[in-house]
Amino acid sequence: MPDGGRGSATVKINVVQSVLQANDAVAAENRRRLSEAGVLALNLMSAPGSGKTALLEKTLTALGPGQPAAVLTGDLQTTRDAERLGGLAAQVTQINTGTGCHLTATQVAEGLRTFSLPGLAYLFIENVGNMVCPAAFDLGEHLRVVLLSVPEGDDKVAKYPTLFQPADVILLTKVDLLGVLDYEMGRVRADLARINTRAPLIELSMRSGQGLSRWLDWLRERRREFCSVARTPA
Amino acid sequence: MPDGGRGSATVKINVVQSVLQANDAVAAENRRRLSEAGVLALNLMSAPGSGKTALLEKTLTALGPGQPAAVLTGDLQTTRDAERLGGLAAQVTQINTGTGCHLTATQVAEGLRTFSLPGLAYLFIENVGNMVCPAAFDLGEHLRVVLLSVPEGDDKVAKYPTLFQPADVILLTKVDLLGVLDYEMGRVRADLARINTRAPLIELSMRSGQGLSRWLDWLRERRREFCSVARTPA
Numbered sequence: 001m002p003d004g005g006r007g008s009a010t011v012k013i014n015v016v017q018s019v020l021q022a023n024d025a026v027a028a029e030n031r032r033r034l035s036e037a038g039v040l041a042l043n044l045m046s047a048p049g050s051g052k053t054a055l056l057e058k059t060l061t062a063l064g065p066g067q068p069a070a071v072l073t074g075d076l077q078t079t080r081d082a083e084r085l086g087g088l089a090a091q092v093t094q095i096n097t098g099t100g101c102h103l104t105a106t107q108v109a110e111g112l113r114t115f116s117l118p119g120l121a122y123l124f125i126e127n128v129g130n131m132v133c134p135a136a137f138d139l140g141e142h143l144r145v146v147l148l149s150v151p152e153g154d155d156k157v158a159k160y161p162t163l164f165q166p167a168d169v170i171l172l173t174k175v176d177l178l179g180v181l182d183y184e185m186g187r188v189r190a191d192l193a194r195i196n197t198r199a200p201l202i203e204l205s206m207r208s209g210q211g212l213s214r215w216l217d218w219l220r221e222r223r224r225e226f227c228s229v230a231r232t233p234a
Numbered sequence: 235m236p237d238g239g240r241g242s243a244t245v246k247i248n249v250v251q252s253v254l255q256a257n258d259a260v261a262a263e264n265r266r267r268l269s270e271a272g273v274l275a276l277n278l279m280s281a282p283g284s285g286k287t288a289l290l291e292k293t294l295t296a297l298g299p300g301q302p303a304a305v306l307t308g309d310l311q312t313t314r315d316a317e318r319l320g321g322l323a324a325q326v327t328q329i330n331t332g333t334g335c336h337l338t339a340t341q342v343a344e345g346l347r348t349f350s351l352p353g354l355a356y357l358f359i360e361n362v363g364n365m366v367c368p369a370a371f372d373l374g375e376h377l378r379v380v381l382l383s384v385p386e387g388d389d390k391v392a393k394y395p396t397l398f399q400p401a402d403v404i405l406l407t408k409v410d411l412l413g414v415l416d417y418e419m420g421r422v423r424a425d426l427a428r429i430n431t432r433a434p435l436i437e438l439s440m441r442s443g444q445g446l447s448r449w450l451d452w453l454r455e456r457r458r459e460f461c462s463v464a465r466t467p468a
Contacts, residue, residue, distance in 0.1 A: 048281045049386025078392050101366035132335035151385035152283025158312050
């Protein structure tokens, strides 16, 4: 009977690989479409409740109508995130994944069909709150934004390296709780030094506004780089 | 190309169903072994960093050597949780899942082989921190314990119903942060009233100790029920 379990697990791995290959082809096509339209796409990943939607609320407000953004937001159920962002983004589409633990490139392709891409500066893809599964699925984004929140504890980089390894920027959220909770920033930095020295770590508080301008500077700089490569207007 | 993606998704669903069936058979055998040995098994599930290991630290200390417990702790990498619990539990085994987003019944069966079950009162299975995948996999536990922490926000029950629906008890952790964060308890209770009215909601703080005696009372009561059914000594 344990053999039965192992046999099935082997089959599962093969199929997941084929799903991943199909996913990667769709992701490459998504990225091509987005690049062609001059839309910089960011995939936001984190545990549930680390503040992806709150970050988007602040970011969309700061960018304003001069830098129009679309949002694709993935959730098992409910349209709460889309409702929160509805008035702030130029275009918002919610993808309900049912029991799916991550967004797929095909779901993003379907979401892109609901948007009018020309004129958009950014696409923010808010993935399902999960530190494991989203990391394995390329959605066609240009950049990966990984959030971790102070109340989750200072051991999460070491525990979920597949999420943090490919990140282009790491946002430590809810830093206003640093004074209230036991949290060793040195532990986080030491773990990051072993797996990802490329991505900057930005400390953020949506309540105090700390770090928000550094995040927005990073974002606008990536947009400038993207436009100079794509030769679309910044 | 989007058709290719959809075709693969269909194949994936069939295979996941067969994996689930194989898993359920192994889970049933795990449960039979645990019941026969008089060991009450609890499956602890939550998002990353909601306090499963901290809860186990307090619980094992409170139970003491008179109610010996084993712990199976699942994580992608690192043995940090096992190290934290090593001195407190009678027996601890760590299962590293690599990129696996949940424990499986087969992994638990392998973990059980590392334990001497006779004489144990409890088995605590600390699942991978994830609000989606663990919910679909029966491990052979008798009871499901679901944690959600205040800093994750008051919308998580509505967003992750598959986790909360089959819970036997729901632990709201880090309630010491209720005064610091915006959190509507009414929203949590209203969402629970729609999907799970059977499980008690216990408010906990590992820092202040609030709610710990209520949790321990619930746990000991379940053990008494279990022993009266299994006719093993309480």
